[in-house]
Amino acid sequence: MKTAPPITLALLNGHVWTGDPSRPEAQAVALAGDRIAMVGTTDDVRAAAGGAETLDLHGQFVTPGFIDAHVHFLQGGFSLTAVQLRDANTRNEFVERIRKFAAATPPGTWILGGDWDHTRWGGELPRRDWIDAVTRDHPVWVNRLDGHMALANTAALEAAGVTDRVADVAGGEIVRDASGRPTGLLKDNAMDLVGGKVPPPSPEQNDRALDAAMTYVAAQGVTAVHHMGTWDDLEVFERAWRAGRLITRIQSAVPLSTWQRLASTVASKRFGADGHGDRWLRIGVLKGFADGSLGSHTAAFDEPFTDAPADRGLFVTTPQDLYTWISGADRAGLFVAVHAIGDRAIGTVLDLFERVERENGPRDRRFRVEHAQHLRPADIPRFSQLNVIASMQPYHAIDDGRWAEPIIGPVRIRTTYAFRSLLDAGARLAFGSDWDVAPPTPIEGIYAAVTRRTLDDRNPRGWVPEQKITVDEALRAYTSGGAYASFREHDEGTIAPGMLADLTVIDRDLRAIPPEQIRDAHIVRTIVGGKTVYLRR
Ligand SMILES: [Zn+2]
Numbered sequence: 001m002k003t004a005p006p007i008t009l010a011l012l013n014g015h016v017w018t019g020d021p022s023r024p025e026a027q028a029v030a031l032a033g034d035r036i037a038m039v040g041t042t043d044d045v046r047a048a049a050g051g052a053e054t055l056d057l058h059g060q061f062v063t064p065g066f067i068d069a070h071v072h073f074l075q076g077g078f079s080l081t082a083v084q085l086r087d088a089n090t091r092n093e094f095v096e097r098i099r100k101f102a103a104a105t106p107p108g109t110w111i112l113g114g115d116w117d118h119t120r121w122g123g124e125l126p127r128r129d130w131i132d133a134v135t136r137d138h139p140v141w142v143n144r145l146d147g148h149m150a151l152a153n154t155a156a157l158e159a160a161g162v163t164d165r166v167a168d169v170a171g172g173e174i175v176r177d178a179s180g181r182p183t184g185l186l187k188d189n190a191m192d193l194v195g196g197k198v199p200p201p202s203p204e205q206n207d208r209a210l211d212a213a214m215t216y217v218a219a220q221g222v223t224a225v226h227h228m229g230t231w232d233d234l235e236v237f238e239r240a241w242r243a244g245r246l247i248t249r250i251q252s253a254v255p256l257s258t259w260q261r262l263a264s265t266v267a268s269k270r271f272g273a274d275g276h277g278d279r280w281l282r283i284g285v286l287k288g289f290a291d292g293s294l295g296s297h298t299a300a301f302d303e304p305f306t307d308a309p310a311d312r313g314l315f316v317t318t319p320q321d322l323y324t325w326i327s328g329a330d331r332a333g334l335f336v337a338v339h340a341i342g343d344r345a346i347g348t349v350l351d352l353f354e355r356v357e358r359e360n361g362p363r364d365r366r367f368r369v370e371h372a373q374h375l376r377p378a379d380i381p382r383f384s385q386l387n388v389i390a391s392m393q394p395y396h397a398i399d400d401g402r403w404a405e406p407i408i409g410p411v412r413i414r415t416t417y418a419f420r421s422l423l424d425a426g427a428r429l430a431f432g433s434d435w436d437v438a439p440p441t442p443i444e445g446i447y448a449a450v451t452r453r454t455l456d457d458r459n460p461r462g463w464v465p466e467q468k469i470t471v472d473e474a475l476r477a478y479t480s481g482g483a484y485a486s487f488r489e490h491d492e493g494t495i496a497p498g499m500l501a502d503l504t505v506i507d508r509d510l511r512a513i514p515p516e517q518i519r520d521a522h523i524v525r526t527i528v529g530g531k532t533v534y535l536r537r
Pocket of ligand 1: 070
């Protein structure tokens with residue numbers, strides 16, 4: 001007779017939202033090592049727990065661990081470990097933060113990032129002479145928050161070979177003082193003069209960024225992420241995986257054009273017997289790009305932009321290349337996600353998915369459209385017909401909602417971030433953040449999907465309110481939706497016996513409060529594989 005493994009931790013007296021249709025609600029959960037052993041009433045679970053450690057939840061809300069289905073994890077980590085200048089309100093503060101950061105950083109290390117905003121101190125552009133005296137041993141290259149200008153100190157200009165006689169750059173500006181000497185501030189294309197010379201991060205810097213990212217998302221209740229990145233990123237994850245250092249489960253996508261390299265990596269079994277990794281680190285997914293973004297007018301639409309009648313956006317990869325790569329990847333047994341934002345890009349990607357399925361035959365392939373922002377009404381039912389996952393970031397909706405209508409007009413916004421229409425048509429949603437572009441906070445994402453109140457609070461009833469969804473639906477998109485999108489639904493995304501013990505404890509039941517209060521909820525505890533990785537103090 002097989003005996004059940006001993007219970008190691010019992011969570012009692014909670015409101016447990018399981019995501020499991022056979023038992024949607026419970027009071028208590030028992031864990032045995034890294035798996036869930038039992039879900040039920042407090043009395044039943046207490047009786048089964050015997051002498052195991054128990055935790056009284058006092059009515060707190062428990063969900064399956066959140067899965068963020070679209071992140072740039074290391075960029076996110078670097079944004080946390082960089083010098084923080086975003087809220088430097090005076091010139092003195094700007095200088096002081098850089099001085100302190102340099103003092104705590106080994107000499108010779110580049111100081112990067114920052115995200116400063118000169119409008120906070122009256123609009124004077126920063127100059128290298130502000131910081132040179134406190135950064136003699138560190139090249140400094142800190143950017144404005146929009147990424148369109150950055151300041152280099154003298155050490156950085158010297159390291160990049162930029163002299164006082166440097167020639168002007170087309171499409172950019174080298175800001176110079178009255179004598180013609182560069183002040184260190186470079187704009188747009190001129191930024192390459194220094195930006196192109198910054199050495200890649202060291203393994204130690206990468207490891208630190210990963211650790212910072214994992215710790216940060218754990219505090220947001222996130223237990224797994226789908227990373228969209230590069231082979232170099234995968235190397236960083238692999239190092240942490242082999243060292244047993246991961247506290248976030250990572251599915252790591254690599255560029256679609258490199259599908260042959262991924263096919264041979266899977267075949268090499270470097271990531272374990274099935275080639276695709278294990279419950280901590282997974283490979284096998286490719287990420288491609290169809291178009292650009294709405295804000296920069298580079299998303300591909302059928303009709304021109306409302307504010308730019310000669311322009312309807314562009315493809316950043318030709319449909320022919322997309323087809324060749326998707327088809328090859330699919331035949332090799334790999335999985336494909338494609339960034340598509342404008343309606344023409346999304347429709348084209350759905351056409352390609354349909355064609356590849358027809359040509360390569362039936363298979364459980366779960367193609368993904370990343371972002372899926374602006375949909376032709378006719379394409380909405382195709383997601384469920386083709387079993388294509390809509391991988392969407394609801395926070396973008398309440399951000400873009402402030403400025404999208406002048407760009408695409410009153411008709412196209414009705415099927416923009418069309419959560420309701422997609423669900424009604426039977427589509428599967430996987431929600432994520434797109435961190436570091438947006439905050440990696442599922443609570444904010446749920447708030448966004450349920451209220452659609454834009455960040456400027458100018459749409460109190462919701463921006464395109466008919467596309468709002470319920471808390472239950474948003475929770476599913478952040479849990480079982482992400483699990484399904486990564487072929488992990490047998491291990492992740494629901495609270496049921498046998499599933500991995502990934503749980504998020506929240507201080508209030510998100511379904512029981514007015515929707516506008518959702519964003520005030522706090523993550524209390526995050527458990528990954530039976531271990532507490534975040535505890536609110
Ligand atoms: Zn992204």
